[in-house]
Amino acid sequence: MYEQFDKLFDSLGKAAHLAYLKREHARIKADARPKCGNCNFWMKSRECPAEKNVNGQSRGPSCEGIACQKFEPSPLMARTFEKLLSDKEAEINAITI
Numbered sequence: 001m002y003e004q005f006d007k008l009f010d011s012l013g014k015a016a017h018l019a020y021l022k023r024e025h026a027r028i029k030a031d032a033r034p035k036c037g038n039c040n041f042w043m044k045s046r047e048c049p050a051e052k053n054v055n056g057q058s059r060g061p062s063c064e065g066i067a068c069q070k071f072e073p074s075p076l077m078a079r080t081f082e083k084l085l086s087d088k089e090a091e092i093n094a095i096t097i
Contacts, residue, residue, distance in 0.1 A: 018095050025088040032081035036065035040072040 032038075041048040050068040 014095060018092065021088055021092050021095070025085065025092065028081060028084045028088060032077075032085070034067040034071050034073065036067055036071075038074055038077045039067065040074045041070070042074075 036042060036050055039048070042051070049070045050065070
């Protein structure tokens with residue numbers, strides 16, 4: 001009788017952990033989409049086409065803004081998001097298989 005309860009609680013725990021991993025995967029994927037702040041030019045006032053320095057003040061979109069036409073993904077950010085996504089996918093596959 002107790003073994004059945006243990007199996008039930010174990011399966012509920014696995015299901016809850018799987019749901020958590022899927023939410024984290026979706027969050028990381030949303031964070032990885034092109035946006036100002038993940039660009040290679042961001043925070044380089046002379047290179048970023050969206051950030052304009054007018055009389056010593058920044059004008060234009062900033063972090064979390066919509067990516068401009070000249071968006072170039074930062075290599076470090078791209079590698080970081082790829083690693084995070086692959087880690088979460090591996091955890092999800094380990095639980096579901």
